[in-house]
Amino acid sequence: MPRVKVFVTLKPSLLDAQGRVIQSALAxxxxxxxxxxxxxxxxxMEIGDSVGNVADEARRMCDRLLANPxxxxxxxxxxx
Amino acid sequence: MPRVKVFVTLKPSLLDAQGRVIQSALAxxxxxxxxxxxxxxxxxMEIGDSVGNVADEARRMCDRLLANPxxxxxxxxxxx
Numbered sequence: 001m002p003r004v005k006v007f008v009t010l011k012p013s014l015l016d017a018q019g020r021v022i023q024s025a026l027a028x029x030x031x032x033x034x035x036x037x038x039x040x041x042x043x044x045m046e047i048g049d050s051v052g053n054v055a056d057e058a059r060r061m062c063d064r065l066l067a068n069p070x071x072x073x074x075x076x077x078x079x080x
Numbered sequence: 081m082p083r084v085k086v087f088v089t090l091k092p093s094l095l096d097a098q099g100r101v102i103q104s105a106l107a108x109x110x111x112x113x114x115x116x117x118x119x120x121x122x123x124x125m126e127i128g129d130s131v132g133n134v135a136d137e138a139r140r141m142c143d144r145l146l147a148n149p150x151x152x153x154x155x156x157x158x159x160x
Contacts, residue, residue, distance in 0.1 A: 007122060031141055033128030040122040042087060048113030061111055
């Protein structure tokens with residue numbers, strides 16, 4: 001069964017509020033040299049062998065459910 | 081400035097409730113051949129050149145804030 005990883009990140013032009021919060025929390029812990037923190041999601045899954053083109057199937061899942069194409073980009077990595 | 085990616089995932093022995101929900105949502109959309117969905121976080125950031133060992137610095141950040149070592153694993157990738 002091929003293992004698929006989907007990386008979903010906010011589009012670079014959008015403000016990442018969660019990233020900002022993490023950045024200021026890191027700064028308050030003394031990690032003041034950290035810039036431009038951005039947060040994304042990884043979704044890992046196994047897709048059955050019966051599916052022909054695994055990357056295409058993953059792309060359909062992203063467009064329909066896993067990512068919001070208006071504000072997010074995604075990248076698909078098909079493993080062994 | 082080195083760009084660092086931190087991948088935080090739930091330990092494999094723990095039930096991933098969010099992954100289960102995604103799996104059943106995918107199944108209800110017709111993607112029934114998807115198994116073992118697991119969800120994690122990516123935290124991307126830039127660490128200033130003044131920091132000596134970037135990977136060590138990122139590891140400290142993970143242990144103190146970015147990950148919960150009791151239930152999560154993390155992996156650090158230092159880019160250019």
